[in-house]
Amino acid sequence: xxxxxxxxxxxxxxxLSAKVPDENGPWLAGRLRQLGVELxxxxxxxxxxxxxxxxxxxxxxxxxxxxTSGGVGPTHDDLTLAAVARALGRPLVRHPGLVEAYAxxxxxxxxxxxxxxxxxxxxxxxxGTELLGDQGYPxxxxxxxxxxxxxxxxxxxxxxxxxxxxxxxxxxxxxVFLAVAEEQIAAPLAAVARAHPRAELGSYPxxxxxxxxxxxxxxxxxxxxxxxxLAALLAALPTEAVxxxxxx
Amino acid sequence: xxxxxxxxxxxxxxxLSAKVPDENGPWLAGRLRQLGVELxxxxxxxxxxxxxxxxxxxxxxxxxxxxTSGGVGPTHDDLTLAAVARALGRPLVRHPGLVEAYAxxxxxxxxxxxxxxxxxxxxxxxxGTELLGDQGYPxxxxxxxxxxxxxxxxxxxxxxxxxxxxxxxxxxxxxVFLAVAEEQIAAPLAAVARAHPRAELGSYPxxxxxxxxxxxxxxxxxxxxxxxxLAALLAALPTEAVxxxxxx
Numbered sequence: 001x002x003x004x005x006x007x008x009x010x011x012x013x014x015x016l017s018a019k020v021p022d023e024n025g026p027w028l029a030g031r032l033r034q035l036g037v038e039l040x041x042x043x044x045x046x047x048x049x050x051x052x053x054x055x056x057x058x059x060x061x062x063x064x065x066x067x068t069s070g071g072v073g074p075t076h077d078d079l080t081l082a083a084v085a086r087a088l089g090r091p092l093v094r095h096p097g098l099v100e101a102y103a104x105x106x107x108x109x110x111x112x113x114x115x116x117x118x119x120x121x122x123x124x125x126x127x128g129t130e131l132l133g134d135q136g137y138p139x140x141x142x143x144x145x146x147x148x149x150x151x152x153x154x155x156x157x158x159x160x161x162x163x164x165x166x167x168x169x170x171x172x173x174x175x176v177f178l179a180v181a182e183e184q185i186a187a188p189l190a191a192v193a194r195a196h197p198r199a200e201l202g203s204y205p206x207x208x209x210x211x212x213x214x215x216x217x218x219x220x221x222x223x224x225x226x227x228x229x230l231a232a233l234l235a236a237l238p239t240e241a242v243x244x245x246x247x248x
Numbered sequence: 249x250x251x252x253x254x255x256x257x258x259x260x261x262x263x264l265s266a267k268v269p270d271e272n273g274p275w276l277a278g279r280l281r282q283l284g285v286e287l288x289x290x291x292x293x294x295x296x297x298x299x300x301x302x303x304x305x306x307x308x309x310x311x312x313x314x315x316t317s318g319g320v321g322p323t324h325d326d327l328t329l330a331a332v333a334r335a336l337g338r339p340l341v342r343h344p345g346l347v348e349a350y351a352x353x354x355x356x357x358x359x360x361x362x363x364x365x366x367x368x369x370x371x372x373x374x375x376g377t378e379l380l381g382d383q384g385y386p387x388x389x390x391x392x393x394x395x396x397x398x399x400x401x402x403x404x405x406x407x408x409x410x411x412x413x414x415x416x417x418x419x420x421x422x423x424v425f426l427a428v429a430e431e432q433i434a435a436p437l438a439a440v441a442r443a444h445p446r447a448e449l450g451s452y453p454x455x456x457x458x459x460x461x462x463x464x465x466x467x468x469x470x471x472x473x474x475x476x477x478l479a480a481l482l483a484a485l486p487t488e489a490v491x492x493x494x495x496x
Contacts, residue, residue, distance in 0.1 A: 015290075017277070017281055029264055029265070032266075042264065043291050043292075044273070046288060073430055076437060076438035109429075116432065116435075151455055153455060182323050183322040185323075186324070186364075193324050201324070202295075207401060
């Protein structure tokens, strides 16, 4: 019943310097949730080789799938492919299938001329990289690292081409809306969390003037675990504290 | 001229599981940019003690200021204060000033009753923590770690109470809009980037159907460095490639 796990490394000087907001992290979080894959971390790092290497090396060791976002273009600040190669201890090699894909793309947009060297730099990938999905716009996978482009439209397209590989099953979620503050239910909540380790219990205070003060979440890929923890929670909370229950 | 540096650790199982989007990362990126502080990384981790400890310990060593977001409430999934204490090698101690602040808040909302034990758990902070800013809603600082609440309204309020401590000076930015694709300007761009290391050059392809194909950015806290790199860039690019220039 353990969910497959994933992390995301966003190669994003433009995000850190507030030039553009990252759309890929929130989108991937939602998509992985639908697929039943547990997202363990999102690390946004600068376009610096050593920092990308460190983040990729750290995350890929502790999760089933590591996704990277951005840094796969032809310019000097595109360092992701080299960083993944270094993190995996592999050389960069020019991939004939990628050369062909980029040459075809170039022909379509620029007529008969061959692509410049800079474009071919995008075809230098960690040794052993496989081209998955759409062979015209292939998704790059090497070991457990999937290297996706930063442009949100392409990130989503290439991710969705490999989504079925991930092997998840959906999470089940129940939400309890409370009329009291967190501090008043912290003790029973902690007791239920301890007694039901297979369900994940979260507590989120609300300060937006809605009807409830706290939203409690009970979540697991195991529906029975959610139902048992929810029943224990409702038995442990003061009756007047509970406004309503949604799900699972 | 080196900018002060910062990182952000978002303690955010709710973000990773797509229950709520993180608003604090994007907001802090923009605010630090205005203040002239370089944001080096944003790490979003789960509400697990060991993972928060690891991220805090890693980031606080390489930046001037580490901010944390979330995990400072009274429930079992609020682990940030304990994690920061462990990362800094300090014990958790009950802070009399915080006990007083929370007791005053509790009195205001709940009448004369003393706050429950769970609320006082929020007053257990790493030894040596200082209360800065508004003493009614104090900002917690221990060594170079500033522990902020996850609720965006409170995160912003408490950050802004300590913003003047950070000691930055604003970045200057020029943007060049190009009518050609990245691969066609990668070589001159790389040459200018190498020759002007004090300016940071970024290249961002656009696929949104606007009038330009690429946005180049030239950025530094040193206006002269931006102006020199920009002049070199405009000299190196084909004239017909440049649509317009904004700034610095």
